[in-house]
Amino acid sequence: MTWVITSLCRDKVDMACVEVCPVDCIVKRTDESAEWPNQLYIDPDECISCGVCEPECPWEAIFEDEQVPEIFQPDVALNAKIIDERDEFEVPERDDDVDVPSPDDVEANKAKWGYAG
Ligand code: SF4
Ligand code: SF4
Structure with a gap:
């Protein structure tokens, strides 16, 4: 079992x-592309499934692999693909100037992806 970051992070x-x-297993691609859009990913080989990341995500983008909604299933494979291209990822540093989204922002982002959860 691992945890997965979905497109809600995009x-x-x-x-x-x-x-x-x-364990520093949440990573960002060093370059952006159509295949690797601007979001974070969880390295499934390194994740120890502690679950502490999930409640920290203000956009509710993180799920256990077995709980990933149908609409975000492609993200399971995309997170897993890190293993083959690990050199292209790094643990990012956080910018201190980050806005916390409102509940309406979170719901609007879900609606954008067609997710009602
Ligand atoms: S479940 Fe734990 S180990 Fe896995 S990505 Fe989240 S915080 Fe890291
Ligand atoms: S906490 Fe932020 S960076 Fe991490 S998965 Fe959620 S939206 Fe993405």
């Missing part, structure tokens, strides 16, 4: 999860 990337991960 272009949010406030990195609240990075600060609490005890």
